[in-house]
Amino acid sequence: MISLILISVSSSAQNAILKGVILNENNTPVQGANITYKDTGTQSDKNGVYQLTIPTNQEVEITISHISLKNMQFTVNLEENQEYELNPILKNDIEQISEVIISGRERKVVEGITTLDPETIRTTPSANAGVEGLLKSLPGVSSNNELSTQYSVRGGNYDENLVYVNEIEIYRPFLIRSGQQEGLSFVNTDLVRNVDFSAGGFQAKYGDKLSSVLDITYKRPTRLGATADFSLLGGSVSAGGISKNKKMAAIVGARYRDNSLLVDAKKAETNFQPRFADIQTYLSYNFSNKFELGFLGNVGINTYDYEPLREQVNFGTLQTVQALTVLYEGQEKDKYETYFGALKGTYRATDNLTLKLIASAYHTQEQEYYDILAAYALGTVNTDIGSENLGEVEFSEGIGSQLTHARNDLDALILNLEHKGTYIADKHQLDWGVKYTSEDIRDRLQEYEIIDSAGFSIRPPLFDFVNNQPYSPFATPIVPFTNTRAINNVKIDRISGYAQYSIRSTIKESEIWANIGVRAHNWNISGSTVNSADSQIVFSPRAQVAIKPDWESDMIFRVSGGLYHQPPFYRELRDSLGVVRPNVKAQQSIHVVLGNDYSFSMWKRPFKLTTEIYYKKLTDVNPYTIENVRIRYRARNNAEAYAQGIDLRLNGEFVPGTESWVSVGYLKTEENIDNRGYISRPTDQRLKIGVLFQDYVPTIPSLKMYLNMVYQTGVPGGSPSYANPYNFQTRLRDYRRADLGLSYVLVDKDKRLREGHFLNVFRELNLGFEIYNIFNNQNAITNTYVRDAASRRQFSIPNYLTPRVFNVRLGMKF
Template identity: 65%
Template sequence: MSFLSFCQSAVVRGVILDEFNNPISEVNIKANTGEGASSNENGFYELRIPSDIEVTVVFTHLGHKRVEVKFNLKNGQETEFNPVLKVDVEQISEVVISTNTRQSVDGVTSISPEIIRKIKGAQPGVENILKTLPGVNISNELSTQYSVRGGNFDENLVYVNEIEVYRPFLIRSGNQEGLSFVNTDMVQNVDFSAGGFQSRFGDKLSSVLDITYRSPINTQIRTDLSLLGGSLTGETISKNGKFSGIASVRYRDNSLILNNLETEGNVEPVFADAQTYLTYKFTDKFHLNFLGNISVNQYNFEPQNRQTNFGTLQEPVALLVFYDGMEQTEYQTYFGAFKANYYANDDLTLKLIGSAYHALEQEYFDIFAQYRLGEVNTNIGDEDLGEVEFSEGIGSQLTHARNDLDAFFVNLEHRGDYNVDEETNVEWSVKYTHEDIRDRLVEWEVIDSAGFSIRPPNFSTPNLQPYEPFSGPLTAFQNIRALNRTQINRVQAFAQLSKKTTWGDNEVFYNIGARLHNWTVSGQGITSNTQTVISPRAQFTIKPNWEKDMLFRVAGGLYYQPPLYRELRDSSGIVQPNVKAQKSFHIVLGNEYSFEMWERPFKLVTEAYYKGMTDVNPYTLENVRIRYRARNNAEAYAYGLDMRLNGEFVPGTESWFSFGYLKTEENIDGRGYIPRPTDQRLKFGVLFQDYVPNMPDLKMYLNLVYNTGVPGGSPSYADPYDYQIRLRDYRRADLGISYVIVDSEKEYQARWKKAFKDLSIGFEIYNMFNNQNSITNTWVRDVYSKRQFAIPNFLTPRVFNVRLSARF
């Protein structure tokens, strides 16, 4: 049987067994879209279903309990599902495991939407699951940003229904981040590629997150409530099937988490959004879709005091900080997109996509901080136990910002998809983008340490005290003022060929393509500059005709990242229009081994990769804010190994274990190689699901992440060649336990239960072991020794949450 097919449908196949592993013949298999099949004498079946919609498939046989499963498959996707029909016991209707051959060929990891909806976290969403994958590093549980194989947050592509979405520009702290753009309650498919992706995806250096929202096939309402907020999602379809729509509103309040941080004060972190995806089928050949999103994120913070204890048991040290002032930040985004699909025939699909993105962002704060650094009373029994009794350092800091950004992006794109034959597919696209950014940056910082005003690190006037009096001016430690009005016009295009063939008895797939990207930077006071890059890419996959189910893949090419506005702005806030596209040569070698263990299916995925980068734009990373030098004055490399074992460690559930090794270094101005800010050497991730055997409605999940520390423990103004201090290792464990009261497989006599299709209640423990992870360091000067102490800024502690989920 061919392992790849290019068609406007998908295939589900497998073997149906009873409890004793005997094949069952004459099983009736019926899809709610009308398709049907039955199993043969060997229990084998094959069912072709429509793609790009949610399809419910029911397996029934006389004397056995029915199994109902929902599939969300893409064009040409082939999935293996092997149900076990039981007689008298409770049937676990979860998909055993999906062997998704199309994704395997493309080097894509597919994640079940149900897993994303069930596995929550301090910042729930797709990103909470991504952090358990190899090669993906997230060291701030309140952030939706992630780095992949040594790249930074700006190097990741995110698509929703083939429409590119953007992240905010000014956000500097994970505390300020709101909800992820991706609404998990609306998701149909989640595909993720960590490198070596095809030309049909855009110009970034690291990864692609490809999301598909579902088109409803019935009417239902889903709600999720917790102590941190809630969501309400509704979907419907008209009687004639021409109109369908799904809409969702979400509300998030992180006060429960942020009020447990070391910095005490009044905090109001309120985030809300509304999102919809609508489809109208004018004819069988012409469909019009609309994707809309409105998001408002407000973060108001009035800090009061903070105490951080660090040092050793023999020499404990504490930092006490007293604050005055407040921070007011607000991020509003408005996004709308129309997508028209014209199905000319079974082989040709033409698409026209138009979208607009508008971001209004502001950061206003005036915060005055006075600190004491001193020795801690460790005498057990004293009334002042834990108090600072002797000051070693005193000082103050005043920070001020009035930052406003108004960004408006418009996109217009034509895409095409043509099946030359059952084994050959051609895709192409032409896209125009206009970006208009208006940015006012006013930010300064004054530091007083031990009674002396600290000058900026690059201050040119020498201080020869006490031998000569210092006559230079008092200067703020940081003083950034800029007013930028910048326009960027882009023309992008790609074409690619995908073909399936044979090589002897082996099946072979290859994909070749190229992208073109032309952009012009202009604006007030800016000398216009135009650049063009061409990015060739290729993939080759072979499935040997072996007894063992093996697949080998090699992918690579030249990947460019033309600069966005943030990459054009240097550390002083000035736009540098001559910044080049960062360039990276990728090579990825992959292997997938599917096998059975404990009579259940498993898969081991291994990938080795290398990236050689030139024209690198160096940057510093402060929490989640990236500050670029806006100069292509570095070269870099990254290499590593990613491994992931997933399968049914517990029958009826999917779990996985991940391991990643990474080394990435950069050479700035020819001074030699040093670790990059994302050099996270080792990564371990575990997502484990289980249930009580005699009570399958009582379920649990365990989400474990361990990352070694990254560089970033040095002051932001420091020369990275002088400071190579790493942050502490990141360790986190989240636990969730839930009880399913109602699900679709049960029949209930109680009247109130009949109103629900699904109903569950549970609780969650975030950071179960209360690990003190840090994201940055605060640097404080000792008045006596003149040395600086690195005081860690800790992330979220242990937090308990209660959750109620329902579907009507």
Template identity: 60%
Template sequence: MKNIFFVFFVALFSLTVSAQKARVKGVILDEFNNPVENVSVKVEDKDQGTVTNENGFYILEVEANKKVTVTFSHVSLKKYVLVLTLKSNEDFELNPRMNSKVEEFGEVFVVGSSKKRIEGVTTIDPVVIRKIPGANPGIENIIKTLPGVYSNNELSTSYAVRGGNYDENLVYVNEIEVYRPFLIRSGQQEGLSFTNTDMVQNVDFSAGGFQSKYGDKLSSVLDITYRNPKRFGASLEASLLGGSLTVEGVSKNQKWSNITGIRYRDNSLLVNSQETQTNFRPTFFDVQSLLNFNASTKWNFSFLGNISQNRYNYQPLTRQTNFGTIDEPIALLVFYEGQEKDKYLTFFGAGKAVYQYNEKNKLKFIASAYHTQEQEYYDILAEYRLGEVDSNIGSETFGDVVFSRGIGSQLNHARNDLDALIVNAEVKGFHELNEKSQIEWGAKFTLEDIRDRLVEWEVIDSAGFSLPNPILDYVNNQPYNPYIGPLAPYQNIRATNYTRINRLSGYLQWNYRGKIGSHDYWLNTGIRAHEWQVTADGRPDGDVQITFSPRAQFAFKPNWNKDMMFRLSGGLYHQPPFYRELRDYDGVVQTNVKAQQSIHVVLSNDYSFKMWSRPFKLVSEAYYKNITDVNTYTIDNVRIRYRANNNAEAYAYGFDARLNGEFVPGTESWFSFGYLKTEENQDGRGFIARPTDQRLKFGMLFQDYMPNIPNLKLYLNLVYNTGLPGGSPSYADPYAYQLRLNDYRRADVGFSYVFKDAGIQSRKMWLKPFNEFSLGLEIFNLFNNQNSITNTWVRDVYTKSQYGIPNYMTTRVFNIKLVARL
């Protein structure tokens, strides 16, 4: 492994770079938004320059670290002049709008070390998010290609970061925290991600070591900003999986603006490719709207609203899964009766007011409410045969089960209902003390009111012999000896919880920029505090608990020819328990669950350079987490079941690297690598792998086009993860079972023929109203890999063996997609 790391670093850091140049590039438009050809672009007092092509595109190389005056001139348009100051290897996008009446002049000072780079935040272009294919497209689809981010379920928007679980990730939209549904058990039930990609302006992601201004979670932050429209626009996407429509506009006086998106998704195409034959049509629908009002130069008001409904009607029919070896092929054949009906209805609304009382001081007031009504009802009887498969190619029964090793049945029942209301009120402040330092602070009150009823049981019968709950620890040697223990369901959960949680939280942080000789540095220090109390009907009130979380970031940019930045960040992170974390294996709320605590350290290097005269960046990070008061859990598909007893300690460490840039001119692609090890020690019994111990990860996002057919674009999304722990029954003692699932391998590819966009123009009249129009073909799971999410455990009563039969995910699926934007 050490040799691999050495070769990896030598290959990437041995690149030679030019240190004294920067680039300006973009598209020049006229006042009617048409690209302008033959615009002369040159630096003042220099003879060399460039000319825009037929699409209005240009690239100009300029000197770095000094003021340069760039002039845009055209025979029929007025001159456009801009003064720029760029850092070494800076790649600055400039899209000037030239007109026939007024000459324009201006000055821009571009700091090579942007705020996001200083904070160690990964910024993702929304255009890339919209174009890259995936079975569950959107922001999460792209995040899963980043280093340190792990997922083995293409039907889910859930992801784990650096050893954490799905519940340890913060998600914000316009600074408003977003919540996941509670009762989701399978990724197929999740439906749409909260975030509407067509409404997005900016996406930032931090995989750890984030600042105090972000909330109390252990793993990551996804910070999304929706855009404020500047003119009328509309976009339409339609495919075999559903469609979306987004409309945006602004009032004549520019004070009011609105963007509204409607989405509908039908996952039948995907789920019907699985092994289980079903009558199944899961449908998901949502409406989102962002309304902005600029009351004055000091006041801005906005409202974000969302209504979503997921319907999951599932009626399995049959399933056959072949496994075993070539010499001894085995199959599980299952016949089903019954159905599952799940429904999630969610309402979300948030108001935000921003008061900019002068250039250096700003206040924000945010209030939000989240209401979800969820039901999970099912009665499913599965009757199975476990047997040997006829492997004789010439036989009439080839592929059929010809000898049964075991037969049995399994009956699952649930009547789960949940109604949750979460209300937040928050105030934030930003104050610029001087050119070098700023103060940020915030205070937040949260009320969580949750009403929950759980009724779940499972009965297993194998060859006529009822199997008791393994936790009862009775010896069962059927059919050789009679069973004399009590009759009890294999699993039985019954609980009714009325839970209320009041929370007060706040933060204070200081940002400072300074110099050490000729070198730049940035310092951020802050602290978070969180107080909460849990009350539950029929249970003793929980104690009032308080946590303090000091955090710090230090970024250093040496004045070298090579554009490098070094960062050290971390601190003490707490995760006060949310409702799911309070509920134990029996479904009962434990009111005194402590906050999980993590000492987190991240050391990173950010290296920007030129290769093939194009910009590239290599970001590498090493991290370590020491976690105490761990709330241990098991994962069943995407549902997490906590023990709610803080009975463990854990650690996680690893290394992440990401190389991104223009491997193909004009397009961004990246390659990522991650190594992770995370283990936990329950009740002093020794360290074992945590459920998210996914050791190796490789990800690739690649964009290309055909030189001879520039209208034809290619988009590739590829992920490889080594197998997760989780190959054992969920009820089992984790110290007795340390089995792993198979490696996860996934490749999704998209081909898109672009009739028109910003870089490709068309003279066809029917395309004139459109800014973008394309038709594409998507192939999900290109290589038809068989990935499994869990195992089904079946017992052979005669040999008393248990077989873990993989529950496979989706196979290769084709999709057609149409995109039109005005």
């Protein structure tokens, strides 16, 4: 069946939409204006609103005319499925002619930004569907946990990525330890209009992080509409509309997710009750053609109740299969509540000058409570095919138990006030900004772990300890394997800013773009539980240059980089024992990125090959360990590191009318801790291959297929708590995963049923079937270390991720 689905067929080209409101110089909507290109066009309605469908990836000359006003002419170049809003003002006295004033690709290609289609994001199958799920198919982006929205980019960790929604910085909860606790990403894909991603070498206007930028733009509706999506994993609904005078626009979305389907498919027997829900809105109001006020709000309430019962994990070789059998008592109760609100005012002072003021508040209240007793037995599995006890544990080689306890609470309030400005004059552009941030964190950390192996309590491996029984009596107190207790009240005040200059010019017949800028960041840490520390300041110069030679081939060459800093956030200040170290310095990295974009035609269809070679030299590195998705820092800046690699991505219409891509990335990243020599970092993902493929059945064009595949070589598998990372460099097995989605379109704009049919109330209606991990690969996220008292050996037992899972989806638009 899959081979039939993969057959290529021809299809019509993708379109883009140009829309907006036409006004005159008195800020009055213009009715009956003609918006045309070639022999196609439309008219604005009584409210001045228009919408025009145009071809993509080519320069289209648009003319706007009215019998009583002067014509306006300009050229646009938009991407597939892009919706671009333009609100022109027709004047009374002069002819208005512009060069290419809108480009959906040019600026982003020059800046090395990858643009993702929101519709592709919504349709691509993934166990944790959304923007982050699609990012993981790009080169340089990796994640070994399909239940997590976290990702690492070019050797960085999860805390090194910037996320913006409508230019507003987004934060994530602090305490989450595992992917299955995360639930929902902040980004609601039902509300998304545009997605831009940069994997490095980004401009000074973006914030102070070391790895990447994810820049999301939410929709501003131009009509009344609604969507709904339901599956066995939960559902989402959204609605949006605009007022009659076109000044007020609003969109709101609500989501609910339940990971039980994925967790119950695992071999562990559990009582599992996750409840992840949020509601999000974006409102905007145009007070005039010069001033717009927007509001972004989000409320998320995630509860995670987990009661493990029994689990058996088989490992070893075909000749010797061993098993870890665990019986559990106890439960875990976690709760994460987040509240976020932001106001954004945009004032277009003149045609050249735009001023913005952004104020935001983020409040998170988190609790992590658990008491779980695990009694385990390590044994050999019966592999005799003719035996009645095939697959059962024959005898135990080691027994033991583990008790884990936590009472962790965190309350954080983060306030931001930011001003941004942009001035454009001909081919020159100046951007600047200044931002104040106040962070107030109140944290109680209380957790311990007791390990018993064959009747002996295991001591922490923090120092040499000799048990000389029976020759000497054992007089040392018994202590937990790990024990962390801390109460931290921390305040961090930050002032940051940037200034950058951009120019577009020509050298002979070649086009050239250049950008140069600098960021500065000052921070001060105080609080009743921390020692006073001097304020710190860092400066980050950055630059980009791109050139498009006057060649017959369509190529753009880029070089970008600079000095990047990451001033420590609260997680980076707290060491593995829970102690806050206010003197932790900003990690810094020198980036150099060389890039090339080659656009060409193949099979009479458009394709683009993007290549980037990068090198990062890091100093004042803050070493860390990763436990599932929980990062624990050493908070000592006692390491240096580097990351180097190459990313390639070929995207285009492998099947006419659909975008697909193949990506390949090679990475090597190592660190040197305390001058002991270089070892692999926890994110050292050497080889990454990602494939996103979209197709439809030739004889049934309403039946579509989406295939998302990832192959990644294994990363270092971590180590027991507080162990020496130099002694634990064994890698996890390679990560292999393929998710398949089939969708049948019942109704859309090109497929209407007979007049009066009840399904015609839908603008779009589709029924989907998804198979996650179709080849049922056993992927592991970490290792559990168990000791055998008889052989005095320590076994690393993989913690497996989700197996093959089936899901059904129903999507609709009104």
